[in-house]
Amino acid sequence: MIEIGKLFNIEKGSLQSSKCTPGQYSFITAGEEWKTHIEYTHDCEALVFAMAASGSLGRTHYVNGKFIASDLCFILTPKKEYVSKVNLRFYSFYFNTYRERIVKATATGTSKLAINRKSFSNYQIYLVDIEKQTQLLHKLDKMKSISDGLLQTIQQQQKYAEMLRQSILQQAVEGKLCEQDPNDEPASVLLEKIKAEKERLIAEKKIKKQKPLPPISEEEKTFDLPKGWEWCRLGELVTSVTDGPHYSPEYHDKGIPFISGRNITLKGIDFSTAKFISPQLHEELSKRCRPETGDILYTKGGETGKAVVNDIDFEFNVWVHVAVLKPSTFVYNKYLALALNSPHCYALSQKYTHGTGNRDLGLTRMIKITVPLPPANEQQRIVQRVTKLMGQCNLLERELSISKKYASQLMESVLQEAFSVQETAKPAQVIEFHPDQTIPETELLAAARGKIREDTWEHLCKRALEIAGEEG
The missing domain is CATH 3.90.220.20 (DNA methylase specificity domains)
Known part of the structure; x- marks a missing residue:
């Protein structure tokens, strides 16, 4: 060394x-x-x-x-x-x-x-001895070509996995994942209940009266909805929409977690990089915007248009880049978050996001996003189906991540020969190379895949589509 x-x-x-x-x-x-x-x-x-x-x-x-x-x-x-x-x-x-x-x-x-x-x-x-360096260069060049090809294939499959996720969400809001039940109470009745709920909350002075939203034009109805569904705007489905302070507060080493848009992921809220504010400031900010369990957190600054249901059971607060949506009690929050993350709603969120360096999805623009509203029972069925499908996608992505790890290790396995070092805990899937040994490319591919089945991608895609086509 x-x-x-x-x-x-x-x-x-x-x-x-x-x-x-x-x-x-x-x-x-x-x-x-x-x-x-x-x-x-x-x-x-x-x-x-x-x-x-x-x-x-x-x-x-x-x-x-x-x-x-x-x-x-x-x-x-x-x-x-x-x-x-x-x-x-x-x-x-x-x-x-x-x-x-x-x-x-x-x-x-x-x-x-x-x-x-x-x-x-x-x-x-x-x-490494110079003769050994020269001797291994040809093998390294060949291995790099194989490794690059594997990584390119894996990256393409990762893109397919993301496309599959987006397809699932789009089919969900188009009503194509579950069979419709004609006995479900139609969404038009839900909208009347939501309207009555808001009027009651206004009378109790718990929320302010909202300005009327523009009617939805035929051009905005970009696809046909099943019978019993309704087109509506986001503002119709929530009782309030607020965001955090429009300034940078004073931070502390400990206190109440304070998050921004970067802490919002499609898998949940990431508090690992959260900052902290004092309990006193938290209470002051909470008079205007207080995240509560069941609310939807929706990014409105930076990378806009990501929604997640707040399932956290402790106090925290948000910066201006995060909107806090409080869904009506007649709207399933998990369905609404799912819909907001669909390609349809995401495209509208980008349309309504203004600015370049300082991007902002303003609250008054955000509530104009059109959302397909299914009957209440259908919302539950959709969320259950999507959860099952996304589980298949998660499994696929874990498999691909392992594949990527072993593909990257192929180059290392060649270099190990140069060092004449045996790793004490080398994974069995990584081929050990010897100067007089020729390894067929099929074995290299198997090494890169680790223990992954050869039909993983095709199997999971087929199964995902089967689930999507199953009867509710």
Whole structure:
């Protein structure tokens, strides 16, 4: 083992991306794609290592020729005594294969990770015999082609999984997931009950009277609804719509959790990065906006249009980027959140989101979003069916995540040969390579898949569609 700083000269890149002027020379950035610039600072063979770009941290580029590097990167060239002992293409594989491990050991920071020169320089890597480096390059090139192909396939399947989720939600709001029950009380009766409920709450001075919403035009009814369903606007289905303070409050090390839009995910509320406000400020803010169990939290700033039902049983509060919707007692909150996350409602949320840098889905625009309203019993059936289907999608995505993990390990399995090191707890699915061994590509594919069935994707898609077509 040898410290990186003893093996390589390490210098910092010099060009800020904002000052790049397209030209004839390569501009190596922390990102995956290179750019060009009118000047160059180096004319040599080198590695360019991303040391300060969070999403690209640890990415390593191999370059040979005239180039200039980003100021978010280190430039690595072999020290004089190691020039004949280092193959830079081999070490580009090394750094990229062990990228996650190197970043974990050397990066510092909280909100923005970065790697300083000292910690990077002191990190130890294997110094592999130059003959071994050269010998393995062909195998590494072949393995990279296989690994890249696998990862590309997995990424495509992940896209299909997300498309399947969106298709399920869209079919749900179009009434295509469950068989309609003619005995269900129609949604028109629900709307009358909601109207009466609001009038009672206004009379009790628990809510304010809402301004009339514009009628829904035929052009806004983008698909036909089953008999017994009704088109309505979001504002008709909730008794109040509020948001958090339009300023940044004073934060504390502990207190009442205070969340923004980034804490809202389709899987729930993530409090891991929540800030804290004082109990006194929480009570003051709660006079206008108090999230309660059963409410729907809906993102209105930043990444707008994400809805989640609040199932938290402790006190917290929200910033301006989160709207708190209180559904009528005659509307199933889980159905309404599901509908808001459907492609139909999401597209409208983006239409009503204004601004570029400071994006905002204003409350008065938000309530104009059109929502298909099924009968009450149908809402329950839809949520049950969607929950079952999403469980299939979750299983699929877990399988794909495991596949991705093992596909990434293929390169590492080749490098292990160079180090002549046996891992004490190596997963059985990762093939161990030997110099005189030829591994069929089918076995490599199996290794990448781990223990996943070969028909996982087809099976789950087929089953999901079967569930969607089953009778309620």
